[in-house]
Amino acid sequence: MQTLIEQVAQGARLDECRAQSALFRLLARTLEYEVDEAFLSHLRNDLLEALAEAGAELPEDMLSGPSDALFEKLAVEYTALFVQPGAISPYASVFETGSMFQEQCDRAARWYQENGFVFKHRYSGEFPDHVGTMLSFVAALFEREAQALEAGEEGNAEEIRQSRERFLIEELGSWAPGWAKLAAQAAQHPFYERMLGLVERVLWDELTQVVPPRRMRELTEKNSRGPTVIKKDPGFRKASGL
Amino acid sequence: MNKHFPMSRRGFLKLGGSTAAVASALGASRLEAMEQELGGKDFSPVTGKLREAVPYTCLVCNIEDGGIAYVEDGRIVKLEGNPDHPGNRGKLCAKGNSGFLHTYDPDRIMTPLLRTGKRGEGKWKRISYDEATTMLAAKLREVIDRSVKANDPAIRNEIVFKWGRNRTGGAIQRLMGAMGSSAMVGHTNICESSKKIGLEPSWGPDIESADFQNTKYALIFGGNVTETAYFHNPNAQRLVDGVVGNKAKLVYFDPRHANTAKIADEWFAPYPGTDGAVALAMANVIMNEKLYDDAFIRTWTNVTPEQLTAHLKSYTPEFAEAESGIAAKDIRRIAREFATTKPATTFSYRGPCKHVYGSYQEAAIHMLNVITGNVEKKGGYCLPRGMGYGQPGPKPAGGKAASILGAPPTYPLAGHQVSTHMPYQLMKGDAKCSVLMTYYDNGAYTYPSSHVWEALLKDEKLIPFYCSFSPYMSENAELADLIIPDTTYLERWDPESMPSDLRPWLGIRQPVIKPLGNTQEWRMTAIQVAAKLDPDGSLGIKQYLNFKDGEEWVRAQFDGIPGLKEDGGFDYLKKNGVWPKYGKIDPVTGQIVDKNGDEVPADYGLHMKELSAAAMEGTTVEANGAIKKGGKTVGVRINGKNHAGFGTGSGKIEIYKEGWKKYGFNPMPVYKRLPSRDKKADELVLITFKVNVHTQSRTASVKYLAELYHKNPAWINPKTAAAKGIADGDLIRVTSTVGYIVTRAHVTEGIHPDVVAISTACGHNSYGRLAQLKMKEKPADYMLGGDADIDNNVWWDDKGVHPNPIIKLSVDPIGGSQGWYDTVVTVSKAQPTDKYGDVKASVEASMKDYEETLRLAYTGDLHKANHKEVDIDWAHLPELKAGGGH
Ligand code: SF4
Secondary structure, rough: OOHHHHHHHHHHHHHHHHHHHHHHHHHHHHHOHHHHHHHHHHHHHHHHHHHHOOOOOOOHOOOOOHHHHHHHHHHHHHHHOOOOOOOOEEEEEHHHHOOOOHHHHHHHHHHHHHHOOOOOOOOOOOOOOEEHHHHHHHHHHHHHHHHHHOOOOHHHHHHHHHHHHHHHHHHHHHHHHHHHHHHHHEEEHHHHHHHHHHHHHHHHHHHHHOOHHHHHHHHHHHOOOOOOOOOOOOOHHHHOOO | OOOOOOOHHHHHHHHHHHHHHHHHOOOEEEEEEEEHHOOOOOOOOOOOOEEEEEEEEEEOOOOOOOOOOOOOOOOEEEEOOOOOOOOOOOOOOHHHHHHHHHHHHOOOOOOOOOOOOOOOOOOEEEEOOHHHHHHHHHHHHHHHHHHHHOHHHHHHHHHHEEEEHHHHHHHHHHHHHHHHHEEEOHHHHHHOOHHHHHHHHHHHHOOOOOOHHOOOEEEEOOOOOOOOEEEEEEEHHHHHHHHHHHOOOOEEEEOOOOOOOOEEEEEOOOOOOOOHHHHHHHHHHHHHOOOHHHHHHHEEEEOOOHHHHHHOOOHHHHHHHHHOOHHHHHHHHHHHHHHHHEEEEEEOOHHHHHOHHHHHHHHHHHHHHHHOOOOOOOOOOOOOOOOOOOOOOOOOOOOOOOOOOOOOOOOOOOOOOHHHHHHHHOOOOOOOOOOEEEEEHHHHHOOOOOOHHHHHHHHOOOEEEEEOOOOEOOOHHHHHOOOOOOOOOHOOEEEEOOOOOOOOOOEEOOOOOOOOHHHHOHHHEEEEHHHHHOOOOOOHHHHHHHOOOHHHHHHHHOOOOOOOHHOOOOHHHHOEEOOOOEEEOOOOOOOEEOOOOOOOOOOOOHHHHHHHHHHHOEEEEEEEEEEOOOEEEEEEEOOOOEEOOOOOOOEEOOOOHHHHOOOOOOOOHHHHHHOHHHOOOEEEEEEOOOOOOOOOOOOHHHHHHHHHHOOOEEEEOOOHHHHHHOOOOOOOEEEOEEEEEEEEEEEEEOOOOOOOEEOOOOOOOOOOHHOOOOOHOOOOOHHHHOOOHHHHOOOOOOOOOOOOOHHHOOOOOOOEOOOOOOOOEEEOOOOOOOOOOOEEEOHHHHHHHHHHHHHHOOOOHHHHHHHHOOOOOHHHOOOOOOOOOO
């Protein structure tokens, strides 16, 4: 039998999980695909105020008016940011190794599989280590945790929580906030700039909750570093060219 | 010293020192150097697990070497040479080894892109392959509907296909043929087409297989065998086998001291475009001093030694010295050595043929082998051995109307098209284009006066719709309306064969991994487009592309190859990559050996092979001995015997080319002095060259290769530089009549004093951030696109300067080849406002070059003046006919 306090605490956790799940889903949706009719309508209506409060106010040109030209504009921005050559590649593999489809991809796919998900692409050139897909996985785990809590499966909920935190730290923690910061700088439309800023903040916020301060320093450093630097030996340089 | 080890360290060392002398005689240890292993398998260094090994055919460059891809967790982790491959014998070059970086390049185009802004503005929207193929099909359908409605097949030629590297085994031609368009333009005229045209009418095939490995004397003209040229990796191995293993003498002619010069016994730097004069003078010596093979000339050619001697009379070594700068005494000596050392062979590549009248130069070099009887001899100058594969039936009949783009009538002998002319023909309104498709093609970077291609592609009136199949954002692709990206070569199906060894082989290119991220190989795109273009089959197009996928298509191409089926057919190729298996590589000699360790011999004397009774059935024999079947020469009768002969009309080697004379060209190999030979004293001839770790254009985005070579300063001789006040590393301006570039000087004795040499492969304006070195220009972090590897590990800040914009269009009127090495330039210290990398080039000047080069064509006003010696009725040259060629 739960005490009243426990019940309240569990209710709060349940609510938080649901809220977090929705937030991560929103961020994932923004990053995985271009804005379409349905998404725009949510942004304009149900999410308008909350977005503004979260510091990602919907830009002027998205508030009203005919949408075809707007979709086109946003699709072009989306492609320039995340798809075409020269874009901010949204893949963990590229960010961490400089090549597409590396180990990061396998690890992400394994996480999904172990938790009963399969990765399905809509367009060609999509991989499991897409930052948006990884955020949607976090969202799914929050939702599962909420369901477990609702069903009173405390142990199950705890397991899911641990899993989610581990995924967040191990697969996103060392690069995704740093990536989001760069991507926000590159964005030319305020919608993406603000949403990417939000991604960065949300990720840091979440990480702060789950990572001890000592580790946080390490993560901060990792998010602003690349792979090992080759020693810039002048002899090596000379041998490599005329 | 202690009681357990009574010997001092000194004592040990002394024993070691004494043993060193006899160490190799002590016999083998159980440990062997890894390199002694033949390859063919590989292990993960982390788990020790055997990696999946999938054979494939390389296509980083065009030599089509056999490779094995090692795959771990569905990812290519390493490429290696296929030890069963007779061509490359288990080895890949640096380009081949790095090829998988193409696949995982973060700047690869992974999904179709539709242009949304102005052409070239860089604004795109991603779409699916389904949407993209629907869109392309609709554009093609519009042209075909118009053609049907007007009952005019010529309208279909408004569908234009331009390719660079086409290794589809005829798939592009099949698609175009099915649609009824003849407007297919390959890239060969910027490659080696005048070599092909110098050779084909002479003896049939378009290239020689120089048997370097078994030769005693190799004479190489303008073909950097150890680094690039044709059969790069296979020929480099064989040349080293010949020079080191067989103690062959190597004499190398090249205005630039390329690496092949380093292993040569003698290096000569002729004035560009004069190799032909040297070869003709050598032939003159060989004929005059009676060092020729009398029987071979009389039996196997269509000229006599007397005719040849008379023809060569004016080509004295002194004449050649005056033209080439190579001393007459050296020409004489080398001619004698070449004629008296057996076996001997020449090899030539782009050096001699990439000039106006390059076809003559190639024919002259070829002749040296003929008059010395080195043709088809072990260690000599052999016919290339390839294996054929066709397209499966039913086969489309092809376009009904000839296309001026596909076969310009002013170049009737140029059997490999004149692709450089395409933009000018369209700009002048000589041809029309409604839909342009390009495959492995980057004209706006790789062509002479490349800015003209850029101007063409930007012009929406001339090119209303442009679809590129490039998986990289090349200079061309940037200007496309739609990009439907192909996969890289490691993810698709193609049939292959290349005469890179004297033992013929057939190879397969197969996906070593599933197309990355569900991208789609070009064959699938073609199949889908055809199905959408002709959904009910009523246009008669779909039936020719009715394949399930690329695999089914290529499988059908391999069906019916004699002998392959018995060995396991297509599945054998999938498993082994190459067929047949001649033996295995000897790890010490690198040769292919049989079970007893003996080298598997090649067949020589192919022209001597006697035709079987079955082959003779239904043939007729003409007065000159040519054996004909269905209008084609299938052999030649000599002294009552029916031989396979050569692939010419007479079945013999045709040193005298009647077909050339018909259009007013000299039927014999001759030397024509080029305008570049008459340049002013302070001018230089600009030549370009390829380097060993790059292709012309595509590899600039490959990290390993870009790190090895990324900048291309202009090679200039110290004397020349000093006269112009230029020091090594100085900023210089190189100016032609087309425009100028600002680059840096590399002062070196390895270049002819009248020449400035600049390599290709550098100075991209597109092709991804690495090729463009964008992150160095714009230091903002986000420009790195998250590729921290590039951020941290790209230590160079110089991407080089591409010379093509200032290279003049000038075409050999016979072979139709671009004269890459005919541009005259001035080189001076840069002006105060000049910046490294500045390029200025004028479309108007290039248009003038086009008009000027047409004057050399058989219809042009300079043709007769340049061929006064040709005795024909100049008033009655053949009429212009589209679709000429041969
Ligand atoms: S020469 Fe090099 S790049 Fe060309 S096919 Fe051979 S291995 Fe590949």
